[in-house]
Amino acid sequence: MRKISFGQMVIILFLSRIFYTMTFIPFMYSDVTCQIIGFSICTAIECLAVIPMIVLYKKHPDKNICQVIYEKSKLLGILTCVVFALAAVLVINRLFRYFGYFVYAMFPDFLPTWLVIGTVAAVSFYAAFQGIEAIARSAGITFAFFGLSFIIVILALLGKMSFSNVIYDYPKFDDILHEIYYELSKFSELLLFPILYPYVKEKAGKSVYGALALKLIFVYVITAVCVLTLGSFLNISKFPFFDLGTYAETFIIERLDAFLLPAWILVAFIKTSLFLLVGKIALSTGFKRVKSNVFLLVLTVAAYAVSLPSVLQEKWNIGVLDKTVITIFLIVLGVLLPLVFCFGKGDENEAE
Amino acid sequence: MRMKRNRVCLKKLLIIPICVLFIFSLSSCNATGKYEKRDIDEKIIVHALGIDMTKEGKFEVTLQMLVQQGTGSNTPIDPSKANSATVSQVAATIPAAIEQCETDLGKKAFLGHSELILLGKSVTDLNPILEYFINAEGISLGTFMAYTDITAKEILNIKVTSGTYSAEVLKEIFEESQKNGTSTECELIRHIDNIENTNGTTVMPIIKKIKNDKKSSNEKEDSSSDIKFGETESDDSKNKSSNEKVEGGGGSSESESSSQSEGGGSGGEESGSGGGSSEEAEVTAFYIDGAVIVKDKKPKSVMSRDEVIGLSFLNNGIAEQTIDAKMGDTLTSVSAASVKKQTDVSLKDGRIVIDVNLTIAYEFNKTFSDKEQKEVGQKAAERVHTLCQEAIDKALKEDNADIFEIHSLLNHNDYTVYEEYKKNPEEILKRVDINVSINPQI
Numbered sequence: 045m046r047k048i049s050f051g052q053m054v055i056i057l058f059l060s061r062i063f064y065t066m067t068f069i070p071f072m073y074s075d076v077t078c079q080i081i082g083f084s085i086c087t088a089i090e091c092l093a094v095i096p097m098i099v100l101y102k103k104h105p106d107k108n109i110c111q112v113i114y115e116k117s118k119l120l121g122i123l124t125c126v127v128f129a130l131a132a133v134l135v136i137n138r139l140f141r142y143f144g145y146f147v148y149a150m151f152p153d154f155l156p157t158w159l160v161i162g163t164v165a166a167v168s169f170y171a172a173f174q175g176i177e178a179i180a181r182s183a184g185i186t187f188a189f190f191g192l193s194f195i196i197v198i199l200a201l202l203g204k205m206s207f208s209n210v211i212y213d214y215p216k217f218d219d220i221l222h223e224i225y226y227e228l229s230k231f232s233e234l235l236l237f238p239i240l241y242p243y244v245k246e247k248a249g250k251s252v253y254g255a256l257a258l259k260l261i262f263v264y265v266i267t268a269v270c271v272l273t274l275g276s277f278l279n280i281s282k283f284p285f286f287d288l289g290t291y292a293e294t295f296i297i298e299r300l301d302a303f304l305l306p307a308w309i310l311v312a313f314i315k316t317s318l319f320l321l322v323g324k325i326a327l328s329t330g331f332k333r334v335k336s337n338v339f340l341l342v343l344t345v346a347a348y349a350v351s352l353p354s355v356l357q358e359k360w361n362i363g364v365l366d367k368t369v370i371t372i373f374l375i376v377l378g379v380l381l382p383l384v385f386c387f388g389k390g391d392e393n394e395a396e
Numbered sequence: 397m398r399m400k401r402n403r404v405c406l407k408k409l410l411i412i413p414i415c416v417l418f419i420f421s422l423s424s425c426n427a428t429g430k431y432e433k434r435d436i437d438e439k440i441i442v443h444a445l446g447i448d449m450t451k452e453g454k455f456e457v458t459l460q461m462l463v464q465q466g467t468g469s470n471t472p473i474d475p476s477k478a479n480s481a482t483v484s485q486v487a488a489t490i491p492a493a494i495e496q497c498e499t500d501l502g503k504k505a506f507l508g509h510s511e512l513i514l515l516g517k518s519v520t521d522l523n524p525i526l527e528y529f530i531n532a533e534g535i536s537l538g539t540f541m542a543y544t545d546i547t548a549k550e551i552l553n554i555k556v557t558s559g560t561y562s563a564e565v566l567k568e569i570f571e572e573s574q575k576n577g578t579s580t581e582c583e584l585i586r587h588i589d590n591i592e593n594t595n596g597t598t599v600m601p602i603i604k605k606i607k608n609d610k611k612s613s614n615e616k617e618d619s620s621s622d623i624k625f626g627e628t629e630s631d632d633s634k635n636k637s638s639n640e641k642v643e644g645g646g647g648s649s650e651s652e653s654s655s656q657s658e659g660g661g662s663g664g665e666e667s668g669s670g671g672g673s674s675e676e677a678e679v680t681a682f683y684i685d686g687a688v689i690v691k692d693k694k695p696k697s698v699m700s701r702d703e704v705i706g707l708s709f710l711n712n713g714i715a716e717q718t719i720d721a722k723m724g725d726t727l728t729s730v731s732a733a734s735v736k737k738q739t740d741v742s743l744k745d746g747r748i749v750i751d752v753n754l755t756i757a758y759e760f761n762k763t764f765s766d767k768e769q770k771e772v773g774q775k776a777a778e779r780v781h782t783l784c785q786e787a788i789d790k791a792l793k794e795d796n797a798d799i800f801e802i803h804s805l806l807n808h809n810d811y812t813v814y815e816e817y818k819k820n821p822e823e824i825l826k827r828v829d830i831n832v833s834i835n836p837q838i
Contacts, residue, residue, distance in 0.1 A: 150534065208804040211593060214811065276592035277537070277585050280530055291537040291585060298509065299536050 050247045050254070052180035053240070055187045057233045057255030058262075060315045062190070064230045065263055066285045066308050067142045075213040076271055076278065080264075082223020087260050089224070090231055091253070093375075096382035097234075098249040101241045103386060105248070109238035109377075110329040112385050124381065125330030128239065129339070131373040132323035133347045134366065135232050136316055140164070140351035143312050145360035149282060157355050162348060164309075168316035169344040172324060173337060176243045179317050186310040193303035198265075200292035200300055201273050209275030229371040232319070234378025239322045320344055440498070440505045443480065444566065446548025447525055448516035450486055455524075456516075457493035458484040458549040459505060482552050490528045508534040511567045513541040513584065514548040514603070522693040526591065529584060537585035540570050542601045543688045543695070551605060551682070566603065566682060573601065573684040576717045577708030578701055580687055580799075594798045595821050596693040599707070599791075606681045689790075689797050697795050699787070706787030709780055710752060710800055710832070712737040718761075721775035723768070730776045731759040741809035748813060748828045750805060756780060757837040773836035784832040796825045 048056075097109075104112050110128060114121025143164065144157040171179050233255060241248040270284045273291060281287050286308070289301030323343040328336035354360070446458035460482045483500055487493035498505050513529065515522075529535055544551045551566075573579030579601040590598035687699045687707075699707070708714050717732045738753040758773050791797045798821060806814040806824075817824040 207808075208801050209589065211804060211807050274537075274585065275589035277588050279592060280588070287537060290534070293536075293538060299538075 046175060046177045047243050047245045048176055048180040049245055050251050052184060053244045053248060053251035054254035054258060055183045056180060056240070056314070056318060057236060057252065058258045059183055059186060059190075059311050060232050060236060060318055061230065061255070061259050062262060063139065063311045063315050064142070065266055066304070066311060067146055067283070075215065075219065076267065077212045078215045078219035078223050080267060081215050082220045083227050083263060085220070086224045086227035086231070087256060089228070090256055093234065093379045094237070094252045096379060096386050097238050098252065099386040100238065100382040101249055106242050108240070108242050108325065108329065109381060109385070110326050113381065114329060116385070122330040124377070125326040127373065128235065128326035128377060129323040129343060131235055131370070131377060132319040132326070133343060133350060134370050134373065135235065136319050136347035137351045138366065138370065139312060139315055140347065141354055141360050144351070144355045146283065146286075148358065148360070150286070158352060161351065161355060164313055164316055165344050165348045168313055168320055169340060171313065171317035172320035172340055176240065176321060179314065179321065182310070183314045186307065186314050189310060190307040193307050196303055197288055197292045197300050198269055200294050201269065201288060204291065205269070205272035207272065209273065210271055211276055225371070228374070229367045231374055234374045236318060236322055238378060238382060239325050320347070438503055440501055440503045442505050442507050442510050443564070444512040444514060444552055445507070445510055446514045446516065446552045447490065447519060448547045448549055449518040449520060454486050454488055455490050455493050456484060456486045456549065457490055457497065458482055458552050459494070459497050460552040480555065482549070484549055490525065506534070507532055508536065510535060510539050511564065513539055514551055515541070515543045515600070516548040517543065517545055518547065519543070520694060522690060526588060526693070530588060535584070537583065539584045540567060540582045541584050541587055542570065542582050542603050544603050546605070551603060554605060569603070569682050569684060570601065577705045577714040579684045580704060580707060580711070590799075591693060593803045596691060597797050597799060598690045599687045599699070599799045600690060601684050601687045601704070602698070603682050604685050606683055689795050689799065691795065691797050696797065699790055702783055703787045703790045706783030706785070707791065707799060709735060709754060710784050710787060710830070719776040719779050721772045721779060723772060723775065728772060729761055730772055731761065732756045732776075732780070733759045739805060741805050743810070743813070746827065748806070748824065750802065750828060750830045752830060752832050753835060754780065754832065755835045755837055769838045773838050777834035777836040781832055781834050788830050788832070792825065792828060792830065796822060798825055800830065802828055
């Protein structure tokens with residue numbers, strides 16, 4: 045089994061979360077203050093939520109959660125595998141819809157959205173087909189590109205930031221609760237880690253905290269830059285992160301959104317391929333007789349087919365039901381199952 | 397062996413759809429699935445938009461665009477002629493007018509490189525305009541938005557022969573004016589931000605044109621106090637001002653031709669002859685003079701140049717400004733090299749008192765003794781104080797408009813008052829006193 049490094053795992057987990065921040069921050073739904081408080085509380089909850097997964101990893105460093113459960117109960121194992129695959133399809137569906145919305149809103153004349161999403165699905169299929177190592181390397185390049193383009197945009201915006209743009213509201217309890225719930229539904233690292241940790245060479249447990257720390261820093265910085273630069277425009281902006289690029293200018297280049305665009309596409313591609321891979325690994329654990337790449341193809345087609353009606357009908361935001369189902373899956377698969385199966389005797393070759 | 401062959405075959409097969417989909421993506425096909433070639437010369441690169449209102453309440457949109465035939469390494473360019481062209485259309489909404497302009501030219505307008513949105517003095521309501529630009533595809537948030545004392549169409553029809561294109565010159569004028577405080581911040585995002593925070597209040601600079609044959613360049617065409625914003629002008633005056641008019645296919649269509657004649661390329665949107673009318677030749681420059689106070693998203697009153705400078709001092713928007721200081725009978729001037737602002741908000745007897753302390757570092761334009769420097773500095777400080785007071789009297793006392801970032805100061809200093817401000821800004825603004833003190837640094 046080809047393995048990835050600690051750093052690559054951190055980047056993979058980080059990129060899978062930062063996609064939402066890059067694509068769509070609905071500031072219009074609640075105030076920035078509520079968002080930041082909700083985000084901070086949610087990150088603290090996430091730090092606690094990953095503990096059962098880390099304990100499970102320490103006990104079974106070479107087996108993913110599906111393998112652990114399958115060995116104890118075949119039926120429950122198969123069920124877990126199927127639910128993991130289903131969760132992966134739902135996460136990709138959400139990604140495709142957000143991605144489609146961005147393309148639809150920003151480039152309505154250029155490309156049919158179904159084709160753009162189809163291209164992302166096809167490329168992600170190919171990346172997942174190549175395996176975790178190929179995705180991890182691509183993620184490294186993507187992270188470097190994302191970091192560099194973001195730094196360039198921030199430098200170009202320094203002169204335009206002003207503290208007088210900051211207008212805050214007293215946070216409301218209901219809004220904070222909504223933000224915590226909304227943020228939790230985006231915590232897809234909970235699905236990635238229990239499947240991918242056997243592929244990490246060392247310190248897999250710490251990689252989750254590394255990704256959470258990185259996420260915390262980036263989201264704080266992005267929010268601060270958005271608030272200081274865009275001011276109350278945030279309340280009506282559909283894509284604040286992208287708007288930073290359209291507002292940033294240097295002596296040579298008039299607008300820098302072109303810097304953010306490739307990074308954003310690459311992040312979407314990395315996230316899709318990761319979840320396709322997770323679905324493939326889960327299903328091939330439960331159904332050993334079928335070739336794993338068949339599952340990959342089925343998952344890609346399923347994810348595309350699920351999102352296609354919404355894309356064609358231009359229904360971009362996912363509904364309450366979708367969000368609730370994803371959140372339930374995240375909690376069950378990422379917290380409850382590891383919590384149940386982290387007790388008992390572990391494997392001999394304990395990690396770290 | 398057979399399985400291995402099948403795998404290789406499958407890999408090859410998979411590569412094909414991926415490549416096909418990529419080619420589909422890269423070659424721009426439109427939303428209906430038809431192939432549509434989209435080279436850059438098949439788009440109108442719009443540099444400036446002008447918006448006027450007709451008597452019937454319709455929008456007259458003027459697009460100033462780059463004439464691509466006049467540029468490029470292989471095309472001879474006559475630097476004495478401008479390479480911009482304009483097209484105008486009238487419609488009930490802004491997108492409809494733009495669409496008609498596109499139909500006239502047979503090309504799609506690309507607003508992503510727009511640098512200026514100019515509002516004619518007939519524009520009475522900013523709401524539909526801002527709504528359009530907030531949702532407009534790809535428009536830069538840094539685009540300048542300003543008023544003009546005539547029609548936006550007239551300003552954009554003027555062919556500027558310096559700079560790469562006309563809108564670039566206009567933008568540079570705004571940038572320079574912002575540095576010395578004669579223009580307020582006029583980026584689209586700042587207007588949206590102000591309007592969002594203050595129930596529809598912002599301030600927009602006014603751009604005017606100078607005619608050099610009738611008057612000297614220092615002499616201005618109009619005084620800002622004479623202008624009445626929000627009034628549509630008669631069709632006669634409109635016809636007089638427009639030049640090089642070429643009647644289009646539709647009834648109200650007016651397409652303006654470019655004044656850049658190119659060496660050999662085919663016409664594109666160029667339909668008229670080069671040169672220009674007599675009025676066009678008269679105009680050599682633009683200047684910023686005063687600003688329009690917009691309240692409830694409607695133009696309310698006009699600020700003079702001095703009041704705008706005072707406002708810029710108060711809003712910390714001055715990078716360099718020459719200030720006159722009278723020493724006995726002689727008039728001298730000093731440069732305000734840097735301005736530092738300190739603000740304190742307090743409540744006194746039911747009044748909201750905002751103390752603004754400006755520390756201004758001076759640079760002297762001629763050699764003075766220490767005593768003279770102090771005296772000149774003091775005189776310049778008095779002058780700045782007068783300018784600031786004029787701005788306060790005009791905007792706050794007369795118009796009750798929040799163009800001094802009062803909402804932000806209240807939000808940061810007294811949240812209870814800020815909440816009251818959100819409910820009833822008019823009442824709160826009546827209770828605001830701004831005290832200015834100037835601390836000259838020699």
